[in-house]
Amino acid sequence: MKVTKREIIFSVAIVAVMLIFGIVLSDKINDSLMNSYQEYNTALQINDDPELFRYGMRTNVGNAFVHGNLAAVGSVSYPEVEGQYATMTKVTERYTMHTRTVTRTRTVNGKTQTYTTTENYWTWDSIDRDYLHVDNISFLGVEFPYGTIDYFPEHIITTIYQTSHLRDVYYGSDLEYEGTIYTVLSDNTISNTTFYCNSSIEETIDSLEIKWQLIVFWIVWVLLIGGLVYGFYYIDNRWLEG
Structure with missing residues (x-):
């Protein structure tokens, strides 16, 4: 499987976008956990x-x-x-x-x-x-x-x-x-x-x-990002060279 420079650049963009989405989702999970912790502490x-x-x-x-x-x-x-x-x-x-x-x-x-x-x-x-x-x-x-x-x-x-x-x-x-x-x-x-x-x-x-929920979330999210990047490299990306 040959990886071109354009594929590398595009895969970096995929990782960046997925990390942004991951941070947004993890913040929502963290907010929900904070509400629960507030409930426990009161x-x-x-x-x-x-x-x-x-x-x-x-x-x-x-x-x-x-x-x-x-x-x-x-x-x-x-x-x-x-x-x-x-x-x-x-x-x-x-x-x-x-x-x-x-x-x-x-x-x-x-x-x-x-x-x-x-x-x-x-x-x-x-x-x-x-x-x-x-x-x-x-x-x-x-x-x-x-x-x-x-x-x-x-x-x-x-x-x-x-x-x-x-x-x-x-x-x-x-x-x-x-x-x-x-x-x-x-x-x-x-x-x-x-x-x-x-x-x-x-x-x-x-x-x-x-905060085990956040740990599990990031493990799954990183695996998902890795899977997307591998799948992107695996498919035919001639359109990038076009």
Whole structure:
């Protein structure tokens, strides 16, 4: 691929224009982030104080960071599984044979040949799923319906085989977590809530104020500029010599 002087000059112009657009877009992203940071910095902070938490909900204080314990009220379990959990999922799986076509190469008399063959493989495939969860949860001692805070991550508990080709896999979530929520306190409840597990209020704010969006934007934008310049060099640009 031969690159001419005119192509180089034109590609510099492409880069300059794209950088200008990139700066404009990044400024808009930065302005949006600054608005969010202003919202975070003016939000009420409640650190393990149940009374202030209840007061904030009663008086509609709005945005707040609240640190405390998230816990299930009660527990659930399947009879065949030991332990109690906030949520449980039972996945029934069948060991199933599948067929696929595979392309291979071989050398015959010094020549490489491509051929296809059929092979069998086995996987555990889900055929049924059942889910249990508690009716209520509590945060900082205040009860809410399950789902108000969407954070009960499940991990595998055990696997029970019915036969060699049929099994039940059980997943469950812990009964209690410690962390910080960012939420809206109003109408004696919380809404638009995100839970940050094992994080203090200060750690949560610090993590939210990292400008990763700008970093990702510029990585993608630089790759786009590189792709445009390469594509420009790759195509026929005789019109520039015209």
